[in-house]
Amino acid sequence: RRIGQPEAILCEGKALADLDAILGALQGRPTLLTRLAPERHAALAAPPKDYDPASRTAIVNGCLPARTGRVRVVTAGTGDLPVALEALRTLRFGGLSPDLIADIGVAGLWRLEEQIESIRDSDAVVVVAGMDGALVSVIGGLVGVPVIGVPTSVGYGAAEGGRTALNAMLASCAQGVLVCNIDNGFGAASAVLRILEARAR
Amino acid sequence: RRIGQPEAILCEGKALADLDAILGALQGRPTLLTRLAPERHAALAAPPKDYDPASRTAIVNGCLPARTGRVRVVTAGTGDLPVALEALRTLRFGGLSPDLIADIGVAGLWRLEEQIESIRDSDAVVVVAGMDGALVSVIGGLVGVPVIGVPTSVGYGAAEGGRTALNAMLASCAQGVLVCNIDNGFGAASAVLRILEARAR
Amino acid sequence: RRIGQPEAILCEGKALADLDAILGALQGRPTLLTRLAPERHAALAAPPKDYDPASRTAIVNGCLPARTGRVRVVTAGTGDLPVALEALRTLRFGGLSPDLIADIGVAGLWRLEEQIESIRDSDAVVVVAGMDGALVSVIGGLVGVPVIGVPTSVGYGAAEGGRTALNAMLASCAQGVLVCNIDNGFGAASAVLRILEARAR
Amino acid sequence: RRIGQPEAILCEGKALADLDAILGALQGRPTLLTRLAPERHAALAAPPKDYDPASRTAIVNGCLPARTGRVRVVTAGTGDLPVALEALRTLRFGGLSPDLIADIGVAGLWRLEEQIESIRDSDAVVVVAGMDGALVSVIGGLVGVPVIGVPTSVGYGAAEGGRTALNAMLASCAQGVLVCNIDNGFGAASAVLRILEARAR
Amino acid sequence: RRIGQPEAILCEGKALADLDAILGALQGRPTLLTRLAPERHAALAAPPKDYDPASRTAIVNGCLPARTGRVRVVTAGTGDLPVALEALRTLRFGGLSPDLIADIGVAGLWRLEEQIESIRDSDAVVVVAGMDGALVSVIGGLVGVPVIGVPTSVGYGAAEGGRTALNAMLASCAQGVLVCNIDNGFGAASAVLRILEARAR
Amino acid sequence: RRIGQPEAILCEGKALADLDAILGALQGRPTLLTRLAPERHAALAAPPKDYDPASRTAIVNGCLPARTGRVRVVTAGTGDLPVALEALRTLRFGGLSPDLIADIGVAGLWRLEEQIESIRDSDAVVVVAGMDGALVSVIGGLVGVPVIGVPTSVGYGAAEGGRTALNAMLASCAQGVLVCNIDNGFGAASAVLRILEARAR
Amino acid sequence: RRIGQPEAILCEGKALADLDAILGALQGRPTLLTRLAPERHAALAAPPKDYDPASRTAIVNGCLPARTGRVRVVTAGTGDLPVALEALRTLRFGGLSPDLIADIGVAGLWRLEEQIESIRDSDAVVVVAGMDGALVSVIGGLVGVPVIGVPTSVGYGAAEGGRTALNAMLASCAQGVLVCNIDNGFGAASAVLRILEARAR
Amino acid sequence: RRIGQPEAILCEGKALADLDAILGALQGRPTLLTRLAPERHAALAAPPKDYDPASRTAIVNGCLPARTGRVRVVTAGTGDLPVALEALRTLRFGGLSPDLIADIGVAGLWRLEEQIESIRDSDAVVVVAGMDGALVSVIGGLVGVPVIGVPTSVGYGAAEGGRTALNAMLASCAQGVLVCNIDNGFGAASAVLRILEARAR
Numbered sequence A, B, C, D, E, F, G, H: 001r002r003i004g005q006p007e008a009i010l011c012e013g014k015a016l017a018d019l020d021a022i023l024g025a026l027q028g029r030p031t032l033l034t035r036l037a038p039e040r041h042a043a044l045a046a047p048p049k050d051y052d053p054a055s056r057t058a059i060v061n062g063c064l065p066a067r068t069g070r071v072r073v074v075t076a077g078t079g080d081l082p083v084a085l086e087a088l089r090t091l092r093f094g095g096l097s098p099d100l101i102a103d104i105g106v107a108g109l110w111r112l113e114e115q116i117e118s119i120r121d122s123d124a125v126v127v128v129a130g131m132d133g134a135l136v137s138v139i140g141g142l143v144g145v146p147v148i149g150v151p152t153s154v155g156y157g158a159a160e161g162g163r164t165a166l167n168a169m170l171a172s173c174a175q176g177v178l179v180c181n182i183d184n185g186f187g188a189a190s191a192v193l194r195i196l197e198a199r200a201r
């Protein structure tokens, strides 16, 4: 990418032959593969070695140079983990060493209270939550650093495949929180990289 | 009403002449009028005296006999007040003396913390919130008593006229919270009356 | 749960390894597992013995202490049974002995008429219905006790996966009926436990 | 109309000048004007004399020849009256003498029970209901004659401007009920005229 | 059915064991089974012999007594056939001998023109169409008999699983056409039986 | 415009002061103003003289040079006229002399039949229709020239403010018809100008 | 087709037996089969030889006579290829020799800049894009020839299965761009054939 | 605010008396009032002097201390100005000196090209766009700094009151762009303040 963003390939929805061609043309550039299902990874002509099934990501030609920045990735529930792991892998690919703080949803507020100081002391927080998406509003009201909400498709019925969490984060009563597409851990992490990149200049 | 519920008339959407006829046929029965706009109240043939413009309700032929029960009506923001006041009036009409706890939305969690003990010590809690509706999930996780969420149409854009708060309450990560129609403070209060009525038998 | 609600785990959407870890950390606390498909139950490291495939629930470490309360779970049609059974299992887990009254949808009103007295004589009624969700309105108009509607995803086309029943229950012409998420028998039962818990104090 | 249907003009959304031109070209043919607001009626070049503001209809050049047929137009609530009156006027314009049975919504089932015999003894029933639209399912289950549901935009929030009643009628658990557009009393009456017309041949 | 409608069982969404129980309790009454997939039919304890996979219907204990009535079932395209066949089987079960007129969609208007006289000469017409649903409007404008539109889920993208055809039929510019749920050939046929039943009395 | 398209200003949603500034900077270039309500036109600093309230358009600095091309703008009903007039004015501004063929909706197919030859003999046809939008499918099946559908917001209820006509046109059973935004007569005409422009080169 | 459009069969949603019958009745006419999945192609009684799995199309009885016209089919991303290939095959079937310009989405604007001159020098451009659909607006602003947008279902979450790209193209800030149904490469190509056909007369 | 965010009051949807009370309790704290319509501003008990009708904001008790940071607020069209001005006022209230770059929508890409270097050289960019929202994708692909999209309700029909721009920004093909609620210039600016605040620590 000419703009300094990490190079990434969205594998879902591309034919295997097309993926093979794209991988064959990378010429040694560090590249992140996202939304690559295990059976599709295995079926590639040259399956990348650094593949992580939980986040469905592969890293080809190594990570970008290390950079500084305290980033926390927070999840409301256990079901939000795959999306959080996609964010974590993208951040690591981008040269960071982020922390995961899992399963601190608002239905048990004491869990959040135990972690709030370390969240407050971040350069950016990625908040991954499905269902009501309420964790973004609560954290957004407690910390002054950038808060990036990632709605997930966790939940059923009125959760509407993540649309309810998405809308709740957009309509949040906490000011200045920002939002990504549903299940887009990659996008939230890329935004963190933009924030830290701009700062580094 | 044969089932013991307070008699109520939804005034919105009825012609004035029809309202006059309904009021003329009440024969002294205590009756609550809801969604009665000030200019429509003034235009009735015999405008009820006990009219409250903030909640847009009128009480005709007095309230029902007093009954016991500690009920809290909680709001997230100042904009939710009209709906909360409709709930409060309905509860008073039903013979209760409910408390209002206003403006304790989750973006400022300390406000909720100051009130949580009195909320916990209730027979039922009505939680009125728009935008993200997150207050229902937080209170639902902190108290064991019945929690009734009333989504409001407060907010814009992704708030979708109350649908986002409604869906967030339905998909809440807190278990066993119940929900009413958007802006339906009357319905939430009626449900509280059912709960206390069943208990009294 | 610190608030006295029964501990429960939503199994859908969690990795098997994560479920095994959660179950391994229960330390003897009575716990309800919901939305656990038969093949996923069988694949657990230590499949709980008290598993019921019809309701897709498992009970681990026994039920909560018995408590009193007459609760009816009513269904409109045969297709609504799995959701009703989830509600029944949750109520039993919570220490109650609820009754099931099945298949009394409004298209055959005489079936409802035969059961209405026992429904009227309850502490709470859970009404499970898909398609038009009309049973909630009819029962809500006939009884004065708490009525909790559970819309189901039964039906096709304009049934919209349960959204039509959900909206119809929310917009019900019967006053003071309350609503849960689509297919959420667990939530309705949890709400009944809140109502009976508050009463017991 | 060459097909034998009554000639009708939907006045909403047409410029006054265009309406004047259309009326000027009728050449004595009996014509029904629908959705004609009082102030627009008054502003026409030659306001038709047989104008009824409650149904917002005008009849020009008299009604069609009388025909036989027992038709009932039933409403759930008082707010549904304008739509029911549009149906009644259209039926009268078509040569029938329909009956109105008002305000027998399912929240008070005894009101329906008092009328059910006369409804059962019809050639067709038009059921006008907003909110949950449940009246169509209940009547559809109790009578064997043609049942035509007209959803109305009465209600707020989850009533979705009539879409909930519409979907509930379409997804009705009663078999063989048919549905019109929201607030379309004219359409329901026209369908009754088709039924009676086909029978007369 | 006490109201004289043919007895029918919607098989989709019911457990096989529940279907076996229902079939075992029929006591010789003629009954129609709908939405019964071939593999589910084969898995029943006593698979009904009169099973038709194309319409996914079975007839148990024979059809109802023959009655008179000229009914046409019309389809826009070949993909609409399964729904049309469900309507035809239901009509035959109800004692009628309906005709199928297939594949006369409006994109080739001459096909409709060749059939219009026989359609005009019916007691009722069932019009089955997906995508734009336009055939209902065109036929509704050409014939004076009852027209019942059945939107189908045929199409993709903006066809929205049948919702576009449904809405187009409801908003049709032809007056007095009536509509069923998406893919509900059974419902349309049941409505025809109501129309002919009322006429026969 | 550098691409050769006629310069146009969408006046709706712009402040009057901003419009005055834009008009003041035109430097003699021929420009079309669209969606300019009469009261806003009158309130401009220098109201353009060539203003047409029916189409809500103004032409400033004259039309573009005349060009050849037979274009028909067809409407389904009288209510579609304002959108059709916007298309006609845009075409005239672009140097064409288009014809209007009004009120030939499919509910009266004979009206279309009388005009079909002149429609067939066009370089492009703009079809303006609300409600079911069926006219696009019928014309698209009868002529081989470019057909551009403009859905209008005419209709109520299931017409969904033009979304139903829009979706019906997109899902049309006639092949190769193209669609514009709801009520966008300007856009359809601009597309015609692109077609004729490309041909002229 | 009597109107001169290429004969085409949408294979999705038709039973194999019905397809066999249709193919058997072609009588040597050149015909295009679309949306024919590989396993369905193989299962036909006489699988057409000229089958292309990438575009899921088959050509039977050869292509139409060659005609002139410079047409470009442009895609935003690799995932849009199948839809673009459907358009290309339809154009080739129609006698044209179109060019494919792949993977020039707006997130890397330099790729578009390299191709813009050849796009500008076309008789018509088909722009295939999912996700945000932004490529249509950018190209629409840079070229004066006919631009036909085909939204694809590529993307997830807020991409809404192609509805977002569809709406973005319809609401495009570039004037005079036209739109097809989601994933409808066939429709866009058919529209191009209409444009070139009209020109040829 | 305890978290260091600027104190702000959303005035829309609050009663005037409630606003007067809130303003009376500010005790000299710098506060921003948003969505305050001119006539409501004038009707306050003590109308704040620093009121700007174009952005509908008022600043009470002065701005926050000046801080450094190069922030650009970019708009696609003239209609997006009010939202951009709300962002600009919020940034100024927060101590920044942001630049406005107006009317560089993608339909005229050369306008963007002239400004891209100054946009690239920012600490954060706020991109305000309605209709197709495509400007966010184009800028997101050209610059590496944080990009915050604000969809506006500018447009009609398929613009869906800003939902199309919102979804297009969320589904953007440019990686790492973030999004706010529709018309929420205040929220975007608050997010910029979080980014600069975190950096300053």
Ligand SMILES: Nc1ncnc2c1ncn2[C@@H]1O[C@H](COP(=O)(O)O)[C@@H](O)[C@H]1O
Binding pocket: A008, A009, A010, A011, A034, A035, A184, A186, A187, G077, G078, G079, G107, H173, H174, H175
């Ligand atoms: N998981 C993901 N979610 C959303 N966008 C992604 C994801 N992974 C890659 N992308 C972006 O998708 C865009 C299209 O990628 P491609 O189709 O590979 O050209 C690129 O801008 C990628 O940065």
Ligand SMILES: Nc1ncnc2c1ncn2[C@@H]1O[C@H](COP(=O)(O)O)[C@@H](O)[C@H]1O
Binding pocket: B008, B009, B010, B011, B034, B035, B184, B186, B187, C173, C174, C175, D077, D078, D079, D107
């Ligand atoms: N504010 C309200 N919201 C919802 N329902 C109401 C309200 N006020 C009264 N109702 C109910 O509306 C139903 C219809 O009332 P009515 O139209 O007056 O017969 C009754 O069951 C009332 O209990």
Ligand SMILES: Nc1ncnc2c1ncn2[C@@H]1O[C@H](COP(=O)(O)O)[C@@H](O)[C@H]1O
Binding pocket: C077, C078, C079, C107, D173, D174, D175, E007, E008, E009, E010, E011, E034, E035, E184, E186, E187
């Ligand atoms: N294909 C069908 N579509 C819609 N409703 C049906 C269908 N088949 C049967 N029904 C009706 O579904 C309702 C519920 O049926 P059941 O669940 O069998 O009690 C009954 O009123 C049946 O008449």
Ligand SMILES: Nc1ncnc2c1ncn2[C@@H]1O[C@H](COP(=O)(O)O)[C@@H](O)[C@H]1O
Binding pocket: F008, F009, F010, F011, F034, F035, F184, F186, F187, G173, G174, G175, H077, H078, H079, H107
């Ligand atoms: N009636 C209209 N509907 C849709 N777009 C329009 C209309 N009139 C002008 N436009 C276009 O709106 C876009 C934005 O215009 P503006 O806001 O004036 O810069 C331009 O591309 C115009 O060509």
Ligand SMILES: [Mg+2]
Binding pocket: A076, A077, A078, A103, A105
């Ligand atoms: Mg958890």
Ligand SMILES: [Mg+2]
Binding pocket: B076, B077, B078, B103, B105
């Ligand atoms: Mg507040």
Ligand SMILES: [Mg+2]
Binding pocket: C076, C077, C078, C103
């Ligand atoms: Mg049943």
Ligand SMILES: [Mg+2]
Binding pocket: D076, D077, D078, D103, D105
């Ligand atoms: Mg009433």
Ligand SMILES: [Mg+2]
Binding pocket: E076, E077, E078, E103, E105
């Ligand atoms: Mg066909």
Ligand SMILES: [Mg+2]
Binding pocket: F076, F077, F078, F103, F105
């Ligand atoms: Mg007309």
Ligand SMILES: [Mg+2]
Binding pocket: G076, G077, G078, G103, G105
């Ligand atoms: Mg790419």
Ligand SMILES: [Mg+2]
Binding pocket: H076, H077, H078, H103, H105
């Ligand atoms: Mg502009």
